[in-house]
Amino acid sequence: MASQSSTQIRRALHLAQTGAALEPGSAGIVQLRTECSACNLRELCAPCCGLNQSERNVAKRLVFKRMRLRRGESLYRTGDHFTSIYAVRKGFFKSVLLLENGHRAQVIGFSMQGEVLGLDGIGAGQHNCNAIAVEESEICAIPFAGLQLLAHEIPSLQRHVRRMMSREIVREQGVMLLLGNMNAEERLAVFLLNLSRRYAAQGYSPSEFDVRMTRDEIGSYIGANLETVSRTFSKFQKDGLLRVRHKSIRILDGAGLEGVAGR
Amino acid sequence: MASQSSTQIRRALHLAQTGAALEPGSAGIVQLRTECSACNLRELCAPCCGLNQSERNVAKRLVFKRMRLRRGESLYRTGDHFTSIYAVRKGFFKSVLLLENGHRAQVIGFSMQGEVLGLDGIGAGQHNCNAIAVEESEICAIPFAGLQLLAHEIPSLQRHVRRMMSREIVREQGVMLLLGNMNAEERLAVFLLNLSRRYAAQGYSPSEFDVRMTRDEIGSYIGANLETVSRTFSKFQKDGLLRVRHKSIRILDGAGLEGVAGR
DNA sequence: CGCTATCTTGAGTAGCGTCAAGTCATGTGG
DNA sequence: CCACATGACTTGACGCTACTCAAGATAGCG
Known part of the structure; x- marks a missing residue:
């Protein structure tokens, strides 16, 4: 059932990205269209943060998609094609890494409100772990291709993406210290x-x-x-x-x- | 003495970056000037890899600096100002994270020939760990500011930097699995x-x-x-x-x- | 109100850390 | 070239931390 709902979410995301319509409320998932400038999380939101007014106007071109997930539902799964990074608007997610045999699993991170999720997919073009809602949650999907186009015009945005990734590297280093010592x-x-x-x-x-x-x-x-x-x-x-x-x-x-x- | 030699290396790097002369062979450190196109590691080297001929010509503007380090010498230390990423040309490095009290330390990674070092500094503008040569080693310092200027003109280079960072995130996730499970x-x-x-x-x-x-x-x-x-x-x-x-x-x-x- | 998931606590045990002694390799100076 | 010192590695004995197994308590949900 977790797998089924995950499939639905992926389908929802795909539809959202292609601009196709989606039945509202199907399978408990609500999908909303919002412009960055109207996002009430824009102070927290990674790609908007640190932009000046004229840059924000450019950023309006980037349309985000919101979604709600219930406890246990997957935002993405290992091997899913990478299309977006996600800002957590509300709730809590865990990132779970599965061993190749699928027998053992480990939570490698928690992402709460105001934090960003999904950076691990940038390199390989596919996600490396499962992101699962720990409670009723709401996310904002940021299409990465669009983000990159924008970043080409707004250098501070490019820097911002790099900084998020670097912070994730540093965060994980801290966990390694914790686990090892x-x-x-x-x-x-x-x-x-x-x-x-x-x-x-x-x-x-x-x-x-x-x-x-x-x-x-x-x-x-x-x-x-x-x-x-x-x-x-x-x-x-x-x-x-x-x-x-x-x-x-x-x-x-x-x-x-x-x-x-x-x- | 480790601290002293580290200071010398940092000074050497500073000189290399400002273009000032350095006494060759002082304290066992040799500094070489090379263009990317002449680098015999260019197949392996991160920023050059994946570029076509015309892009390589642009990349010639990016001048790298090589250095040799002996066992135990630091390439950079926690808190050092971030200026460059480093390609390991020869030898082996360990990255060591120190607890705030300085009492406990942990090796959080090894970098060998053909691999890249120093990505953790990109976000905060300073390095988050100590990079120490495990044996006689040789590195190629790639000034990050220059790399970014180039990357603005060569999108594939920007992608390459992102991919390196993402790979580092994924690598660390694997270590977390190892340490936790x-x-x-x-x-x-x-x-x-x-x-x-x-x-x-x-x-x-x-x-x-x-x-x-x-x-x-x-x-x-x-x-x-x-x-x-x-x-x-x-x-x-x-x-x-x-x-x-x-x-x-x-x-x-x-x-x-x-x-x-x-x- | 009962079912199920989650949490708490206990008892026994195994894996790994600590301490210690001894071997082996490398490097230095006479 | 040898003697010696030093650092690195191996192996053993012992103890503690944290895992496993188990039973019972509590909370949340239909």
């Missing part, structure tokens, strides 16, 4: 502090938030199993660092948590 | 098969090669300690998969090794 407590602490910082960047409280993903998904990301994640949450609570009530997290001692994270 | 044997097997493939890509034997790095450096990269690396080498030898004689490796049973790697 840290124990379970340090990993979870780093994970929580990172989440906290990202919520803060979106204007939410850095000390009180929900983890939208399951213990299993967190564990997959930080290289531990779900029991270890759960135990470590409990230990942090016992030590007075957090208050954990299922998905709801309150950071009680940020400095203490940073101490555990080893900074 | 595999045991020591699987990690070492994956590491060796990857090395084998890269040696083959450079025209060397895929089944018989030297590991240029120490057990400690391998361990840091694959998230194990040096004893575990050594023990696993011994086990692979006992199982008839490899013949290991210190740094010299011969793969006796590639299929068996792939089996261990879990593919």
Whole structure:
């Protein structure tokens, strides 16, 4: 069923890109047409950010397509033809890498509201992982070919794309450090502090938030199993660092948590 | 002393970029001026690869600078101002990420002959890790600003830069999978098969090669300690998969090794 | 209200890290 | 050319962290 809905989404995207009509609301997917200049995320949105007014006018030519996805639905899958990068307008996604035998899988990243998804496809022309909604989410698809045409006229846009890619490289380097060098407590602490910082960047409280993903998904990301994640949450609570009530997290001692994270 | 020689290299690079003269052979560093078209690595070299003749003529404007580094010398260090990307002409480099407290370090990648180094600096304008020669090495510095000017005229070059960055993202995703999901044997097997493939890509034997790095450096990269690396080498030898004689490796049973790697 | 997914906690174990001792290779200076 | 020092590697013993298996608690959903 996950595969089926993914197919529908891909079809929707294809239709959106070719400009063909789509039945609204089919399979719970709503597709909207918006101009960049009307996008209420344009302050956050990668390709618009940092443009001056005249550049924004040029950017109007780039028509974005919005879509909604429910928990478990795929935005794209490994091997899908790369056409767009995606700005997350609302919700949460996980990027899952599958081993060739398909037996093992690992979450290699989470993308939240205001962040960009799908850069891994630029090189090979096809996506290298599965992007799956962790909760009810809404994205804005940015056709990459159009983005490149624009970037040729707007150098700052070209720079912006490069900067996003470079940031992704640096982010992944940090995860490699986490996975290669840290124990379970340090990993979870780093994970929580990172989440906290990202919520803060979106204007939410850095000390009180929900983890939208399951213990299993967190564990997959930080290289531990779900029991270890759960135990470590409990230990942090016992030590007075957090208050954990299922998905709801309150950071009680940020400095203490940073101490555990080893900074 | 490592820090001192690094300073010298940075000074050399600065001089090279400003065009000032440099005493040849000082501190064992030799700096050479070469045009791209004369570079005998141009088939491998990232920015030249994939250009047609007329584009190559344009590319002649881009003057590269070559340098030699001895084992342990830094090509760049965390926080260094980003000016160039580097093509490895000869030798081997490791990229080392330092934790903020400077106490822990991890090798996050190795770059061999024919590969490119330094892409992590593009976004922030400064390097995010230390690039250190693992053996006597020679690199070709490609000034990034010049590369970008050229890329504006040669779209395929722009694409090429993007592709390199995207490949780096995908490579790091693979390392994350390795570090998050595999045991020591699987990690070492994956590491060796990857090395084998890269040696083959450079025209060397895929089944018989030297590991240029120490057990400690391998361990840091694959998230194990040096004893575990050594023990696993011994086990692979006992199982008839490899013949290991210190740094010299011969793969006796590639299929068996792939089996261990879990593919 | 019951079913299912998710989470928590416990007990036992295995893999890998730590500590330690010894071997081997490389390089340096007499 | 040899002696010695140093760095790199190997192997063993032991202990701890985190995984596995299992059972029960809790939340969310139809």
